[in-house]
Amino acid sequence: MTYAGDIYARFDSQSSTLWNMLNGSKYPGFSSVALADGGANFTSASQVSTYVELPFAQTFVDEDAHHVLVHGKPITNGIVNLLLQTPSALGTWVLNVSYVYNTTLLMSQGTVDYCF
Numbered sequence: 277m278t279y280a281g282d283i284y285a286r287f288d289s290q291s292s293t294l295w296n297m298l299n300g301s302k303y304p305g306f307s308s309v310a311l312a313d314g315g316a317n318f319t320s321a322s323q324v325s326t327y328v329e330l331p332f333a334q335t336f337v338d339e340d341a342h343h344v345l346v347h348g349k350p351i352t353n354g355i356v357n358l359l360l361q362t363p364s365a366l367g368t369w370v371l372n373v374s375y376v377y378n379t380t381l382l383m384s385q386g387t388v389d390y391c392f
Contacts, residue, residue: 277330280354285330292328304329 277285287295296304305326312319332351362369382389 278357278359279332279351284332287328293326296327296329 277283285292293304305324308323308325310321310323312321358371358373360371380391382391
């Protein structure tokens with residue numbers, strides 16, 4: 277993943293699972309079912325799918341369980357590029373990208389400003 281030409285994440289040989297486990301608190305995977313077209317009927321197989329998390333910011337949780345937003349790299353008017361290689365060129369692959377934006381409410385003297 278690059279932003280404005282700078283490399284922010286590089287995972288070779290599926291190392292994203294290891295790095296996401298080190299940076300997070302749980303395994304970045306989930307149980308799923310793969311369906312295959314067998315002509316007249318479908319076949320299914322259970323599998324474990326994984327995801328990659330590429331955070332530009334993170335939350336800070338202290339011992340008193342107060343949540344403080346720690347702003348990371350602001351994405352203003354730049355382009356985020358994702359370069360990936362599929363395990364094979366024969367399958368149909370789907371890339372799901374979910375953008376998570378942070379916002380805050382600034383409260384002061386009876387007014388509230390929505391900041392993003």
